Amino acid sequence: MLNYFLLTLTLTGYNLSYYNCYFHYAVAQINLEGVAHMELNTKLAQVIVDRMMKTIPYNINMMNDEGIIIASGDNTRIGKLHTEAIRVLRKNEILKFSHNDLKENVQPGVNIPVNFHDQTIGVIGITGDPQEVTPFALLLKSSTELLLEQQSFQQIEENKQNKLTRFLFRWTQKDIDFDTTKNLEKEALELNIDFYFERTVVIIKCSAKKLLDLRLEQDNFHLNRSVNTQVLICKDLSTVKKCINFAHNHNYRVGVGSTTKNIGKSFYEAQTVIKISTLLDKDYIYYREVKFIQQLLTSDLADKTLVEKFSMLDNTESGTDLLNTLLTYLKNSGNMNKTASDLHIHRNTLLYRLSKIHNLIGLNPHKFTDLFQLFLTLLTYLNHKNPQLKIH
Structure with missing residues (x-):
């Protein structure tokens, strides 16, 4: 669009060849990050003025919807009333004035209205010979209105994303009452989400930035639950498998809940998988693999x-070594050779440690019933030892 205005001005006789590329570059460099309001406010106006005055040899003023100068290349004028801007605001038309028209707080140049959604929200003024500065004022008007449109779009999208994030966070709560469910159902309708469609929750332990490589199709949702906990609400099993493969390829811990309409339940299950996997230092994936452990x-x-x-x-x-030995022995289902290999110890050393456990605890790791009791006790101890992983 800017190129269109540049071409138009050139065809109408204005020689802008020296400024064309610089003006376009300056507009492109304006950063709207942190500008929060849909209006010609001081911050946005001063950013525009500062950028443009590096490009063109004329002073620029910007006035708000009350005719007050809110940005200028001349700091002494900021905060003063620009009487001619009031006229522009009232009539929504360009106003030019020369040396013969000098008034208080007004210099020769051109004043042009800034419009946003059919409203006049401010005025741009450039000081100088109206014949020379008008084309620049037109360009500046166009670029300012484009920036406001961009800002408006960004804020609308940000508001949508914030609304979705709040919804997803509440949707993944385990226990919600009837009223909350009805409110969520209403919000889902507004967000065009099928609230009662069966989905599967997948949790991946990584940062949101790391998850950028995982591209999900529409109707799958991502919630950045915490710094290193990413929640994915998947609409089908192919997406679930994609998430699992992504986690495995990057060595991230992953947990998968059941497929259900109850998203809070699926989230709780996926979270339980992560907790038990971390607790036992074993890579479980599906809730069905840890359901019995959770029940214990x-x-x-x-x-x-x-x-x-x-x-x-x-x-x-020495006691910590014994507990680690027991945990590894249990993880390997009592396989002596695999346990010794994982611990990087001799088989005889493993036998000695298991015997030591028998003597200290009073339960024999080689007997099934005793081993089960050791497993249950170790699970309970580790669960109490790690409050952040505690299974409720």
Whole structure:
């Protein structure tokens, strides 16, 4: 659009060859980040003035919708009333004046209205011979209005994203009452989301930035739950597999809940997978793999006396080694060779440690019932030891 205005001005006789590329570059460099309001405010106006005055040899003033100078190449004029700008605002038309028209706080030049959504929200003034500065004022008007449109679009999109984020956060709550459900249903309708479509929650432990490489199709949703917890609400199993493959390829921990209309339930399940995987240092993926472990942890079946013994063991270096040995032994389903290999110890050393556990705890790791009790006790101890991972 800027090129169009440049071409138009050239065809009408204005020689802008020296300024064309510089003006276009200056407009492109204006950064709207941090500008929050849909109006010609001081911050945006001064950014535009500063950029443009590096490009053209004329002073620029910008006035708000009350005719007050809010930005200028001449700082002494900021805050003063520009009487001619009031006329421009009232009539919504270009006003030119020469040396013969000098008035208080007014210099020769041109004043042009700035319009946004059929409203006059400000005035641009450039000081100088009207014949010379008018083409620049037209360009500046065009670029300013384009920037305002861009700003408006950015804020609309930001508001939409914020609304979606708030919705997704509440949607992933485990226990929500009837009224909250109805409110969420209404919000989903406004966001064009099928609230009762069955979906699967996938949690990947990584930063939001790392997730940029994972490109999801429409109707799949991403919630940046925390710095290193990304929640993905997937509409189909192919997307779930895509997320799992992405996590594995980047060595990120991943948890998958069940496919259900209850997104809060699926989120809780995926979160449980992550917690138990971290607790036992084992790469579980699906909730069905850890469901029994979760039930054990929430059943309060462990012998509290044994849990206290584990706690005492963990307070010594040798005891911590024994607990780590037991955990590795359990992870490998009692496979002696695999356990010794994972711990980088000799098989006889492993036998010695298991015997030591038997003597200290009173349960034999080689007996199934005792091993199950050791497993339950270790689970309970680790769950209490790590409050941030605690399974409820």
